[in-house]
Amino acid sequence: MRKGIIYCLLLLASFSAALAxxxxxxxxxxxxxxxxxxxxGGKVIRSGEKWEKLRxxxxxxxxxxxxxxxxxxxxxxxxxxxxxxxxxxxxxKAVLKQVTVTVFRNxxxxxxxxxxxxxxxxxxxxxxxxxxxxxxxxxxDPTRVKKSEFWPAEMVVxxxxxxxxxxxxxxxxxxxxxxxxxxxxxxxPEQLNMDNGMKAIGxxxxxxxxxxxxxxxxxxxxxxxxxxxxxSRGGKTSLWAAAQDQRFAxxxxxxxxNTGAALARRQFGERISRINTTFPHWxxxxxxxxxxxxxxxxxxxxxxxxxxxxxxxxxxxASKDLWADPTGTFxxxxxxxxxxxxxNIKPELPKDPPGINTPVIGSHFGYHNxxxxxxxxxxDWGNFIRFAKKF
Ligand code: GCU
Numbered sequence: 001m002r003k004g005i006i007y008c009l010l011l012l013a014s015f016s017a018a019l020a021x022x023x024x025x026x027x028x029x030x031x032x033x034x035x036x037x038x039x040x041g042g043k044v045i046r047s048g049e050k051w052e053k054l055r056x057x058x059x060x061x062x063x064x065x066x067x068x069x070x071x072x073x074x075x076x077x078x079x080x081x082x083x084x085x086x087x088x089x090x091x092x093k094a095v096l097k098q099v100t101v102t103v104f105r106n107x108x109x110x111x112x113x114x115x116x117x118x119x120x121x122x123x124x125x126x127x128x129x130x131x132x133x134x135x136x137x138x139x140x141d142p143t144r145v146k147k148s149e150f151w152p153a154e155m156v157v158x159x160x161x162x163x164x165x166x167x168x169x170x171x172x173x174x175x176x177x178x179x180x181x182x183x184x185x186x187x188x189p190e191q192l193n194m195d196n197g198m199k200a201i202g203x204x205x206x207x208x209x210x211x212x213x214x215x216x217x218x219x220x221x222x223x224x225x226x227x228x229x230x231x232s233r234g235g236k237t238s239l240w241a242a243a244q245d246q247r248f249a250x251x252x253x254x255x256x257x258n259t260g261a262a263l264a265r266r267q268f269g270e271r272i273s274r275i276n277t278t279f280p281h282w283x284x285x286x287x288x289x290x291x292x293x294x295x296x297x298x299x300x301x302x303x304x305x306x307x308x309x310x311x312x313x314x315x316x317x318a319s320k321d322l323w324a325d326p327t328g329t330f331x332x333x334x335x336x337x338x339x340x341x342x343x344n345i346k347p348e349l350p351k352d353p354p355g356i357n358t359p360v361i362g363s364h365f366g367y368h369n370x371x372x373x374x375x376x377x378x379x380d381w382g383n384f385i386r387f388a389k390k391f
Pocket of ligand 1: 231232233234255256257258270275323
């Protein structure tokens with residue numbers, strides 16, 4: 001009996017230790033990041049050309065196999081249908097387009113619904129912000145009855161940019177029981193049997209690339225200037241989308257935290273074990289091997305940002321969102337600088353993280369830590385626009 005109680009107490013203690021999150025900077029363990037410039041064969045990369053030829057494909061494969069899953073590139077055909085075209089909106093400042101993107105493979109298909117506002121003012125084609133929407137669909141209300149800071153269409157249009165969005169549920173429901181009922185079961189069932197097969201976040205990123213396919217056909221849009229944006233789980237996705245699809249001109253990752261822009265090895269705030277337990281449907285099976293074993297990962301998140309080089313990246317955090325580790329995000333960007341340096345891009349970020357509400361906006365890196373809660377607000381968007389104008 002006594003033995004039983006002791007056993008239960010021990011079990012409880014180890015369970016709560018696993019759940020306990022560290023928010024104390026002095027308790028961040030000493031860690032060594034994997035060298036982004038050294039190939040697995042030990043070769044040191046010294047040029048952008050060698051990075052792209054030797055190391056970049058290797059790093060991409062490591063992320064696919066250990067975290068986000070393989071990204072399928074093949075499909076049989078794709079069709080774009082404009083269900084609304086050139087509808088004047090916003091007192092004539094913009095036109096509304098609604099597009100259904102249908103992708104076919106092995107006689108099955110999925111549909112992605114895109115909402116797009118194009119400003120009437122600047123000469124076309126225009127650059128566009130594409131939001132991977134992981135919140136309610138009403139945040140991207142095409143009727144503009146509901147206006148949300150999460151997708152401030154009027155503000156973006158007034159700045160001369162188009163703004164678009166699609167909802168993650170068109171690709172994979174954000175639910176551990178049903179995530180496979182979207183593109184996974186319909187188009188890529190083989191991925192479900194692979195330990196390195198993609199799950200929800202891979203599927204959402206795949207969706208962003210299909211919307212990119214559409215932009216390449218829309219004469220109103222400058223497809224060379226598509227900025228992919230995501231918040232939180234959507235921000236993990238925008239990074240992954242930009243990392244593996246080099247057609248995206250730039251990436252905005254807002255409060256993306258663990259397995260987004262923050263370094264895993266700091267073990268600050270959310271950890272891999274926690275994200276894999278609460279959201280087992282986001283990352284591939286192999287990732288579960290790294291629960292409580294951050295230092296065994298062959299990558300860390302600075303290497304994900306490096307995959308986007310030399311394209312611009314803006315990462316944000318919120319002061320009360322320690323769960324997402326604002327400092328770890330800043331340090332990941334700093335640790336990606338050597339890859340940008342291969343393209344002669346000088347460090348644009350200061351040595352230490354800037355203060356709250358002090359955006360640092362260079363032509364390749366943008367970073368801020370907004371005062372407040374985990375969210376994406378007009379303040380954040382205002383800075384994304386400043387950043388986009390800069391590059
Ligand atoms: C949870 C999760 C985070 C994620 C966030 C979100 O808090 O732990 O990793 O970023 O949800 O998507 O809002």
